Amino acid sequence: MTCLLSAQDVSVRYGSLAALAGVDLCVHDGQRHALIGPNGAGKTTLLNVIGGSTKPHRGTVRFNGRDVSRLGPAARARRGINRIHQRPAVFATLTATDNVVVAALPRVTRRRGWWPGGRRRAAQHRAGPLLDQMGLTDVAAVPAGHLAHGQRRQLEIAMALAGRPRLLLLDEPAAGLSATEVGRLAELLRALPREVAVLLVEHRLDLVYALSDTVTVLRDGRTLAAGAPDEIRTSPLVRQAYADGMS
Amino acid sequence: MRDELIRRARGAVAALVLAGLVVAPWVVDDYTAAILARTLALGLVGVSVALLTGVAGMPTLGQTAPYAAGAYACAVLGSQISDVGVVQVAVAAGAGAVLAALTVPLVVPARGLIVLMITLAIGELVVTVLGRWRSVTGGTDGLAGITPVRPFWGLPVLATDQARYLYTLVVVATLVGAVLLLLRTRFGLLLRAGRDDETRLRASGHRVPLHLSGAHITAGAIAGAAGSLLVVAQQYISPADFGFDTSALLLLGVVIGGTASVGGALVGAALVIAVRDWLFGVLPGHAPLVLGALFVATVYLLPTGVNRVRGPRGRLRPPAAPPSRPDAPAARDHVTVPELRA
Numbered sequence: 001m002t003c004l005l006s007a008q009d010v011s012v013r014y015g016s017l018a019a020l021a022g023v024d025l026c027v028h029d030g031q032r033h034a035l036i037g038p039n040g041a042g043k044t045t046l047l048n049v050i051g052g053s054t055k056p057h058r059g060t061v062r063f064n065g066r067d068v069s070r071l072g073p074a075a076r077a078r079r080g081i082n083r084i085h086q087r088p089a090v091f092a093t094l095t096a097t098d099n100v101v102v103a104a105l106p107r108v109t110r111r112r113g114w115w116p117g118g119r120r121r122a123a124q125h126r127a128g129p130l131l132d133q134m135g136l137t138d139v140a141a142v143p144a145g146h147l148a149h150g151q152r153r154q155l156e157i158a159m160a161l162a163g164r165p166r167l168l169l170l171d172e173p174a175a176g177l178s179a180t181e182v183g184r185l186a187e188l189l190r191a192l193p194r195e196v197a198v199l200l201v202e203h204r205l206d207l208v209y210a211l212s213d214t215v216t217v218l219r220d221g222r223t224l225a226a227g228a229p230d231e232i233r234t235s236p237l238v239r240q241a242y243a244d245g246m247s
Numbered sequence: 248m249r250d251e252l253i254r255r256a257r258g259a260v261a262a263l264v265l266a267g268l269v270v271a272p273w274v275v276d277d278y279t280a281a282i283l284a285r286t287l288a289l290g291l292v293g294v295s296v297a298l299l300t301g302v303a304g305m306p307t308l309g310q311t312a313p314y315a316a317g318a319y320a321c322a323v324l325g326s327q328i329s330d331v332g333v334v335q336v337a338v339a340a341g342a343g344a345v346l347a348a349l350t351v352p353l354v355v356p357a358r359g360l361i362v363l364m365i366t367l368a369i370g371e372l373v374v375t376v377l378g379r380w381r382s383v384t385g386g387t388d389g390l391a392g393i394t395p396v397r398p399f400w401g402l403p404v405l406a407t408d409q410a411r412y413l414y415t416l417v418v419v420a421t422l423v424g425a426v427l428l429l430l431r432t433r434f435g436l437l438l439r440a441g442r443d444d445e446t447r448l449r450a451s452g453h454r455v456p457l458h459l460s461g462a463h464i465t466a467g468a469i470a471g472a473a474g475s476l477l478v479v480a481q482q483y484i485s486p487a488d489f490g491f492d493t494s495a496l497l498l499l500g501v502v503i504g505g506t507a508s509v510g511g512a513l514v515g516a517a518l519v520i521a522v523r524d525w526l527f528g529v530l531p532g533h534a535p536l537v538l539g540a541l542f543v544a545t546v547y548l549l550p551t552g553v554n555r556v557r558g559p560r561g562r563l564r565p566p567a568a569p570p571s572r573p574d575a576p577a578a579r580d581h582v583t584v585p586e587l588r589a
């Protein structure tokens with residue numbers, strides 16, 4: 001089976017620090033792929049390389065059979081790579097609804113009719129159910145900058161989904177969420193249509209093991225292990241890596 | 248409830264100001280009517296500054312450039328093509344838009360303070376060209392004896408200061424209304440989103456440089472149209488009308504008026520220009536000092552500080568060692584990994 005996304009031999013350096021040193025990653029269509037590792041392992045950097053916001057020193061990124069290495073983040077998003085950021089990124093002065101509308105706009109097509117504003121109305125139609133799914137209906141008219149941290153994260157997830165992703169990059173979606181919100185998030189990820197592949201970075205390993213079918217472990221910018229959740233859970237190598245990373 | 252009250256109060260103030268502007272020519276003398284007309288034109292340039300600074304997040308000191316392009320295009324070309332006001336406004340808006348389009352490659356990729364410096368340089372360059380290109384612009388002496396304008400085909404030419412003022416008022420009101428409508432469209436929404444978080448907007452798949460170019464060219468067209476109004480109001484133009492002091496004051500006025508508010512920008516810019524004219528009368532010779540102080544105030548008053556108006560550019564190259572990380576962990580609030588630490 002070919003990869004929907006494949007990153008090959010990706011290296012990123014920050015000065016003398018190798019944030020990524022020759023990482024390979026393959027995400028299949030519809031896969032639930034988790035990326036774990038201690039702080040500073042390079043997980044966010046790898047998501048940035050895949051999303052196009054960081055240009056690697058070496059290596060290529062292929063998506064859906066095409067080399068997208070030279071494309072910027074916007075072009076990759078239009079091809080179906082959508083993401084949420086480790087620190088929730090939302091449009092602070094726009095209402096929650098408008099945030100989702102903006103995120104949906106690149107992927108809605110113009111409705112028939114000559115009256116202007118058709119695309120925006122189509123995007124609005126998509127925003128309602130997504131906000132509902134994330135439990136944000138009550139705050140739909142509140143500027144995103146006034147939302148609580150957990151709500152902002154939920155909002156960014158709604159925005160990522162509004163872009164009709166084929167690959168969803170989630171950078172610690174559960175960080176800072178309440179127990180209820182984490183439950184809703186898990187439910188949502190489980191209910192995602194099978195056409196959507198997910199690359200999930202998450203420190204909450206209970207979530208990782210519950211949601212993913214493949215786990216890749218990064219450490220110091222290298223792939224330490226990859227396999228099914230059960231193999232990873234019991235791997236002494238991985239335990240050791242985390243124990244070192246924590247100290 | 249409070250918001251509703253504020254909105255009503257704002258509406259009432261706007262209605263009052265508009266009513267005052269409409270009856271003004273019957274209340275004030277000719278000289279004041281002419282000054283008012285010129286101030287309105289500058290207020291319209293202020294609106295274009297607000298569109299860029301407040302809505303799109305590109306603080307600018309260069310809107311005098313399309314303003315000048317519009318004014319000279321109107322005075323040199325427009326009056327030869329036609330004496331109809333609508334035509335002249337269109338020619339001037341076109342000239343402003345063309346100049347803005349030419350400078351897109353310089354302005355749009357820049358961010359924050361760099362935008363201020365580049366737009367300032369463009370403004371100064373235009374003034375210099377106007378002063379040197381004597382055969383067309385009349386050099387620093389400027390252009391006088393401009394043929395009077397008739398607002399529309401079949402209407403009489405504007406012969407009095409009152410008539411010229413009312414013409415200016417109608418054009419300004421129409422264009423401000425158009426800008427307000429534009430801001431309510433998808434385009435306005437995307438501009439505000441980009442001002443809030445450009446990286447996020449790119450990550451959603453939007454072509455941010457395209458929006459910014461559109462905003463820059465639109466603002467150029469508005470400033471250009473304002474230039475044609477200046478020609479009508481003053482019946483004389485010279486490079487001195489488009490100097491750095493004007494740009495700085497417009498930016499200051501827009502900041503005072505609330506950068507993202509179009510009505511506020513119009514009032515703020517007009518107020519600041521009026522204060523300048525008055526100040527220069529009372530404090531002759533101290534103009535540069537006052538301007539310097541105003542400029543410093545402008546930079547400090549910009550709500551988030553000029554260099555933070557726009558975030559870092561979307562695509563960061565690692566070797567450049569960018570000072571800010573778009574994805575820096577906000578807080579390491581998740582270091583415990585219970586299952587593996589056992």
Ligand SMILES: Nc1ncnc2c1ncn2[C@@H]1O[C@H](COP(=O)(O)OP(=O)(O)OP(=O)(O)O)[C@@H](O)[C@H]1O
Binds near residue numbers: 037573576
């Ligand atoms: N823009 C940058 N400039 C300098 N160093 C950076 C930059 N971005 C990341 N780094 C460094 O690269 C390494 C990998 O960072 P990264 O954010 O990818 O880790 P992570 O696995 O996401 O960690 P965390 O679990 O804390 O989010 C870290 O040592 C980090 O300090």
Ligand SMILES: [Mg+2]
Binds near residue numbers: 086576
């Ligand atoms: Mg990270």
